[in-house]
Amino acid sequence: MLKKFPPPFSTELYEQLSLWVSQQQNVRGINLEVPLNLSSVLEEEDGSPDFIYILYQGDKMTAAGSVVDILKTKDYEIGFAASDEQTARGLMSVIHQDLLSLFPTSITAVIDERATLEKNALLELGANNEVCEAQLMVSQLSGEKPAVPIELVEYHFSRHNDYREVLMDSFGDEVEEAEAIIQLSLSQPSRTLYGIHVNGATVGTINLIRSDDAFITALAVRPSHQKKGIGRAALHEAVNMLFEEGYRSVSLDVEIKNTHALKLYEEVGFQVQNIFQFFKM
Incomplete structure (x- = not known):
């Protein structure tokens, strides 16, 4: 039954x-x-x-x-x-x-x-297997935080268009997809969306989920600001923030084919825990 x-x-x-x-x-x-x-x-x-x-x-x-x-x-x-x-x-x-x-x-x-x-x-x-994602976890950061003057600033409506543009530029999202990511973060008390600011400009986003466990999603940096240590610095900042709040570990997901991001996470101290396959029906 x-x-x-x-x-x-x-x-x-x-x-x-x-x-x-x-x-x-x-x-x-x-x-x-x-x-x-x-x-x-x-x-x-x-x-x-x-x-x-x-x-x-x-x-x-x-x-x-x-x-x-x-x-x-x-x-x-x-x-x-x-x-x-x-x-x-x-x-x-x-x-x-x-x-x-x-x-x-x-x-x-x-x-x-x-x-x-x-x-x-x-x-x-x-069904067709289209994507494989790795779930990674860090309990101790590796390496030094890059000397990049970044600041994580909680979402404010005055910067809404900046967040949307970052997500569209970084992930290739349509307007509706980027808006859905932002609204999901705003609608759930456990999620906090931050802008990654450099010299007052919004150059990226990162979303922290604080529930029984801590997670990071929506880490994005504008293509024009990539390869400058901004993503790495934002990861250090976010993970340390969560550690200071009492979390013992932080997790995130990344597509296996995104080798650049996977390498960055592993260099920062994240380790693969599980790999999941996604099938289109």
């Missing part, structure tokens, strides 16, 4: 899902907690899953999936896990058809690169 749960999610559901995920991770040696957004299930904010699907055989859980539209642009991301390949295929087929009825802009499934049965299920459903 398949059950679909909309938010808000109960503590009972969280505990049931958490226990099942923990058991699966221990047996299979893969990361399911991140793709399923387990740490966000009980948060009443836009980063939480939009829906949770659980497949039962009697009283026993055999598969679970979460769906989230982080930027509220109908770009749906599915994290899922199952006890066997056939069950995984059945669950994803149902979720996929369900999301098609919502007229999505895109549907992407995310899995740990070691999740063989989920990968096989996606390939059989015709």
Whole structure:
């Protein structure tokens, strides 16, 4: 029997899902907690899953999936896990058809690169692996902070166009995508968007997420100001800020093919913890 749960999610559901995920991770040696957004299930904010699907055989859980539209642009991301390949295929087929009825802009499934049965299920459903991302973590910075006069300044509406232009120039985003990133940061209490200022000019952005754990997203530097140590200096500043607030580690995600950024993060002290694959449905 398949059950679909909309938010808000109960503590009972969280505990049931958490226990099942923990058991699966221990047996299979893969990361399911991140793709399923387990740490966000009980948060009443836009980063939480939009829906949770659980497949039962009697009283026993055999598969679970979460769906989230982080930027509220109908770009749906599915994290899922199952006890066997056939069950995984059945669950994803149902979720996929369900999301098609919502007229999505895109549907992407995310899995740990070691999740063989989920990968096989996606390939059989015709999904294509387009992106691989590494999740990195730092608990102690390496190297010296570059002697660049940067300042991290919290978002202010008077600089809104500057933030948008930075994101568009750095990531190649359209106006709507850049605006969605900014609005996500402004709508969630756990997120703080900073401008990276050099001599009073906004040359970059960096977003800090302060929840149970600390994360960095949306690190961007204008192409005209890259290769000057600004990104490295901003990382040092942001990570030290979070350490001073009591966090013992800081995490971030980066595409594997972005070798320049990956090298920078590793030189600063970040180490790869997990690699996730993203499949377009």
